[in-house]
Amino acid sequence: xxxxxxxxxxxxxxxxxxxxxxxxxxxxxxxxxxxxxxxxxxxxxxxxxxxxxxxxxxxxxxxxxxxxxxxxxxxxxxxxxxxxxxxxxxxxxxxxxxxxxxxxxxxxxxxxxxxxxxxxxxxxxxxxxxxxxxxxxxxxxxxxxxxxxxxxxxxxxxxxxxxxxxxxxxxxxxxxxxxxxxxxxxxxxxxxxxxxxxxxxxxxxxxxxxxxxxxxxxxxxxxxxxxxxxxxxxxxxxxxxxxxxxxxxxxxxxxxxxxxxxxxxxxxxxxxxxxxxxxxxxxxxxxxxxxxxxxxxxxxxxxxxxxxxxxxxxxxxxxxxxxxxxxxxxxxxxxxxxxxxxxxxxxxxxxxxxxxxxxxxxxxxxxxxxxxxxxxxx
Amino acid sequence: xxxxxxxxxxxxxxxxxxxxxxxxxxxxxxxxxxxxxxxxxxxxxxxxxxxxxxxxxxxxxxxxxxxxxxxxxxxxxxxxxxxxxxxxxxxxxxxxxxxxxxxxxxxxxxxxxxxxxxxxxxxxxxxxxxxxxxxxxxxxxxxxxxxxxxxxxxxxxxxxxxxxxxxxxxxxxxxxxxxxxxxxxxxxxxxxxxxxxxxxxxxxxxxxxxxxxxxxxxxxxxxxxxxxxxxxxxxxxxxxxxxxxxxxxxxxxxxxxxxxxxxxxxxxxxxxxxxxxxxxxxxxxxxxxxxxxxxxxxxxxxxxxxxxxxxxxxxxxxxxxxxxxxxxxxxxxxxxxxxxxxxxxxxxxxxxxxxxxxxxxxxxxxxxxxxxxxxxxx
Numbered sequence: 001x002x003x004x005x006x007x008x009x010x011x012x013x014x015x016x017x018x019x020x021x022x023x024x025x026x027x028x029x030x031x032x033x034x035x036x037x038x039x040x041x042x043x044x045x046x047x048x049x050x051x052x053x054x055x056x057x058x059x060x061x062x063x064x065x066x067x068x069x070x071x072x073x074x075x076x077x078x079x080x081x082x083x084x085x086x087x088x089x090x091x092x093x094x095x096x097x098x099x100x101x102x103x104x105x106x107x108x109x110x111x112x113x114x115x116x117x118x119x120x121x122x123x124x125x126x127x128x129x130x131x132x133x134x135x136x137x138x139x140x141x142x143x144x145x146x147x148x149x150x151x152x153x154x155x156x157x158x159x160x161x162x163x164x165x166x167x168x169x170x171x172x173x174x175x176x177x178x179x180x181x182x183x184x185x186x187x188x189x190x191x192x193x194x195x196x197x198x199x200x201x202x203x204x205x206x207x208x209x210x211x212x213x214x215x216x217x218x219x220x221x222x223x224x225x226x227x228x229x230x231x232x233x234x235x236x237x238x239x240x241x242x243x244x245x246x247x248x249x250x251x252x253x254x255x256x257x258x259x260x261x262x263x264x265x266x267x268x269x270x271x272x273x274x275x276x277x278x279x280x281x282x283x284x285x286x287x288x289x290x291x292x293x294x295x296x297x298x299x300x301x302x303x304x305x306x307x308x309x310x311x312x313x314x315x316x317x318x319x320x321x322x323x324x325x326x327x328x329x330x331x332x333x334x335x336x337x338x339x340x341x342x343x344x345x346x347x348x349x350x351x352x353x354x355x356x357x358x359x360x361x362x363x364x365x366x367x368x369x370x371x372x373x374x375x376x377x378x
Numbered sequence: 379x380x381x382x383x384x385x386x387x388x389x390x391x392x393x394x395x396x397x398x399x400x401x402x403x404x405x406x407x408x409x410x411x412x413x414x415x416x417x418x419x420x421x422x423x424x425x426x427x428x429x430x431x432x433x434x435x436x437x438x439x440x441x442x443x444x445x446x447x448x449x450x451x452x453x454x455x456x457x458x459x460x461x462x463x464x465x466x467x468x469x470x471x472x473x474x475x476x477x478x479x480x481x482x483x484x485x486x487x488x489x490x491x492x493x494x495x496x497x498x499x500x501x502x503x504x505x506x507x508x509x510x511x512x513x514x515x516x517x518x519x520x521x522x523x524x525x526x527x528x529x530x531x532x533x534x535x536x537x538x539x540x541x542x543x544x545x546x547x548x549x550x551x552x553x554x555x556x557x558x559x560x561x562x563x564x565x566x567x568x569x570x571x572x573x574x575x576x577x578x579x580x581x582x583x584x585x586x587x588x589x590x591x592x593x594x595x596x597x598x599x600x601x602x603x604x605x606x607x608x609x610x611x612x613x614x615x616x617x618x619x620x621x622x623x624x625x626x627x628x629x630x631x632x633x634x635x636x637x638x639x640x641x642x643x644x645x646x647x648x649x650x651x652x653x654x655x656x657x658x659x660x661x662x663x664x665x666x667x668x669x670x671x672x673x674x675x676x677x678x679x680x681x682x683x684x685x686x687x688x689x690x691x692x693x694x695x696x697x698x699x700x701x702x703x704x705x706x707x708x709x710x711x712x713x714x715x716x717x718x719x720x721x722x723x724x725x726x727x728x729x730x731x732x733x734x735x736x737x738x739x740x741x742x743x744x745x746x747x748x749x750x751x752x753x754x755x756x
Contacts, residue, residue: 002721003702019397022419023657025701025719025731041400041419279401283714298710305683305736323403324381332676336661341403343380353403358683 002027003295006058008049009068010037012342012351013271013287016279018042020288026295030068031058038342039068052076059085066248066294067270070097071144088196088247088294089269096244097269100177101142107264110243112236114264115255116180123157123164126178130155133180139163140177151213153181182263184255188222188229189274190237192250193289193299200241201289201299203282205233208253208274214349215273217369218311220281220304223362232262240267249290251275273313273351278302280338280356281309306358308365312373314353316346323352326375330355337372380405381673384436386427387446388415390720390729391649391665394657396420398666404673408446409436416720417446430454437463444626444672445648448475449522466574466625466672467647474622475647478555479520488621490614491641493633494558501535501542504556508533511558517541518555529591531559560641562633566600566607567652568615570628571667571677578619579667579677581660583611586631586652592727593651595747596689598659598682601740610640618645627668629653651691651729656680658716658734659687684736686743690751692731694724701730704753708733715750 003026007014010032018041021028031054032043044061047054049072056079059065064086077091089097096103104117116133120126130137139160141150154160160176167174187210191203204221222229237252251272253265275286284292284300292299323341330339334357341353353376357369381404385392388410396419399406409432410421422439425432427450434457437443442464455469467475474481482495494511498504508515517538519528532538538554545552565588569581582599600607615630629650631643653664662670662678670677701719708717712735719731731754735747 015400018419019400022393022397022721023716023718024705025721027721028419041396041406283716292709297706299713300709300716301713303714327402328675331670331678335677335679336681338401338661338678340401343400343403343405 003064004029004062005291005295006031006062006065007039007042007068008055008058008065008072009033010039010043011068012038012344014039014042014068015342016271016276016287016340017291020285020291024288024291026291028291029058029062031055038344040343050076052079055080056083059083064088064294066290070094070269074098086294089250090245090247093244093246094269097267099142100140100266101175103267104177106244107240110239112239112264113261114179115182118178119175120178121167121173121175123161126154126157126160126176129178130157136181138179138181140179142174142177149213182255183258184263185258186222186256187265188225188233188254188256188262189218189272190233190252190254191272191275191278191286192237192241192246192252193248193286193293194241194246194250195293195299196247196296198242199299200238201302202234202237203275203278203286203302204304205230205254206274206277212349214313214315214351216313218274218277219362219366220277220309220311229256229262236262236264240264248293249275249286273354276340276354277309277311277356277358279340281305281311281358304358307360308362309356309358310362310365310369311354311356312369313351314341314355314373314376316344316348316350316352317377321346323376330372330375333375334368334372336368339372381442382407382440383669383673384409384440384443385417385420385446386433386436386443386450387411388417388421389446390416390722392417392420392446393720394649394654394665394718395669398663398669402666402669404669406669407436407440409433416722418721428454430457433458434461437461442466442672444668445472448472448647452476464672467628468623468625471622471624472647475645477520478518478644479553481645482555484622485618485642488617490617491639492557493560493641493643496556497553498556499545499551499553501539504532504535504538504554507556508535514559516557516559518557520552520555527591560633560643561636562641563636564600564634565643566603566611566632566634566640567596567650568611568630568632569650569653569656569664570615570619570624570630571626571664571671572619572624572628573671573677574625574674576620577677578616579680580612580615581653581656581664581680582682583608583632584652584655590727592691592693592729594691596652596655597740597744598655598687598689607634607640614640614642618642626671627653627664651732654718654732655687655689655734655736657718659683659736682736685738686740687734687736688740688743688747689732689734690747691729692719692733692751692754694722694726694728694730695755699724701754708750708753711753712746712750714746717750 015038029044030042206220207222209217251268255263271286279285359365393416407422408420584598585600587595629646649664657663737743
């Protein structure tokens with residue numbers, strides 16, 4: 001027999017699970033949202049992941065179900081589990097990636113260091129929080145945010161008026177999350193994988209450079225992180241994976257503060273942009289490890305192949321969307337650059353690929369990665 | 379637009395082209411011999427590659443045609459070229475991989491070092507060659523041999539009686555190839571890639587350990603090859619690629635003789651078993667480079683990521699064909715081993731996968747690779 005793995009969602013994360021599935025002889029099947037998506041090569045079905053019967057029919061064709069994203073509704077997930085389907089990560093864990101208020105509450109119970117935060121149901125509650133935190137804060141919708149969407153820095157509650165109005169209209173007693181505006185030196189990310197049988201494995205903590213709320217560049221490992229920073233990040237990542245019962249890859253986005261604390265910013269329970277460097281830079285990529293994790297296979301080694309790796313995202317620009325020409329130019333100019341394109345139509349700001357370079361000297365690696373990525377910029 | 383690459387043949391070589399195609403955003407399409415083949419995930423058609431109309435219809439769906447094997451008939455290849463299809467490698471080059479007599483004649487014209495050889499049409503001619511070469515020789519059918527098939531060590535012409543009979547029955551004036559039995563220290567392989575625009579790139583020469591005429595283990599680079607051996611192998615590989623007009627990957631199998639000569643044994647004009655280590659051990663794998671070559675994209679770097687890589691083939695055994703259990707055991711025991719399974723039903727002696735380990739110390743790398751591969755043996 002062959003392991004049959006089902007992935008719900010046909011985006012680039014599902015696409016990047018395909019090469020390691022091919023390598024390990026795993027039969028990978030994707031339930032895509034529509035035709036021609038990034039993971040189309042493995043799509044065995046197209047359908048609505050919020051529709052239980054669609055998802056149920058797909059689940060019947062595989063041994064294990066996992067995800068390209070965190071948007072499958074709890075009701076669907078719990079019905080699958082009740083059917084006896086192996087779902088990884090499971091709904092009990094996924095709820096904390098789906099609801100930022102639930103995540104903050106749970107991490108608080110676990111004593112995980114975080115920014116100050118509050119659940120706010122009214123503009124008055126938000127203003128009170130702002131007044132206590134220097135007059136500014138970060139407001140987030142509890143659900144549905146990603147890549148800077150659903151996140152807003154505010155200095156007064158009326159700047160989140162539309163979100164309060166939407167909550168009122170929704171009428172389900174929802175609330176917003178507000179967090180203190182952390183003064184951070186830099187952003188880090190800790191990538192972890194955990195198997196259903198309990199094993200946990202980690203990659204080195206990385207530095208993530210954001211532009212406009214989107215991860216732009218990742219340096220692995222984070223410069224100067226050996227020792228205390230790496231230990232704190234690893235401890236936080238391991239604790240969250242174990243206590244929340246995560247199965248599969250978990251990415252913990254972190255702030256390293258100006259006063260040398262490590263605070264949890266966000267969680268993602270799936271392979272993550274800050275881990276794309278592992279495809280080329282680590283003995284086992286986050287995608288291969290995710291497959292091993294959800295199939296409960298023993299983990300591969302997570303050491304880095306070369307001392308440094310730098311990953312830079314390729315975003316669609318305002319022009320005609322031709323990626324062949326920059327691919328040819330980047331390949332000619334930077335033969336050591338590993339170029340990844342996601343088969344997506346370039347649109348402004350859309351992630352359509354990434355570049356990774358690995359090597360001995362960080363400056364040189366950064367230079368080569370930026371030189372390659374620059375051909376894809378307008 | 380996206381590059382559309384067509385691969386004729388659905389075996390494991392086509393399968394291993396899929397991951398780099400996904401990574402580079404290349405739309406890969408495979409014409410497979412039957413359903414459920416190794417490269418099924420990319421199969422857009424199933425049909426007979428000896429049938430011109432089948433191949434012609436497939437070629438219309440892609441920009442460039444390449445191959446999983448060398449068996450597409452010259453008539454079909456030349457008709458495609460006449461249609462204006464980009465075929466790489468082209469028929470002028472491929473004929474030398476399809477016909478060992480033509481290959482020997484052409485390499486002789488180029489002054490490439492080879493074993494003594496002769497074209498023999500009759501048992502008497504074969505006996506005469508044997509008498510001149512110590513009473514023994516290697517007889518080969520000019521066409522259709524692979525993995526030790528179509529190759530026989532003989533000490534008298536009657537040991538090739540069946541092949542002569544087949545030639546007579548065929549009635550097309552064919553002949554057999556006979557070669558001296560070379561006393562070699564070891565077998566080497568030089569992997570080369572060449573683009574239509576002329577660029578050539580090489581990986582380090584490797585040592586190939588054969589068992590029963592099949593490549594069993596590859597050590598990259600070949601121990602003790604730095605300097606003269608590597609130079610000779612590189613010169614031979616480059617000369618053949620350029621003079622024969624090869625486009626794509628070329629593997630040159632070599633003998634290193636006991637008197638320190640390098641002689642050409644066989645040619646393959648496609649990614650080759652002796653290059654599988656490059657998937658994990660080189661910055662650019664032979665499969666990615668083959669795609670770049672046939673699409674005439676600039677080449678990726680071919681340096682090795684770690685000093686040593688060892689690749690060991692996994693062959694199907696006489697038992698029930700369960701690969702899940704050895705996969706789980708090998709993963710648990712050897713976390714640094716990169717395990718590749720081809721999605722093929724295990725049958726005795728059939729190549730169903732391979733394992734590669736890379737690292738600093740050769741002894742340790744060999745040990746780990748053999749330990750991982752041993753779980754797949756009976």
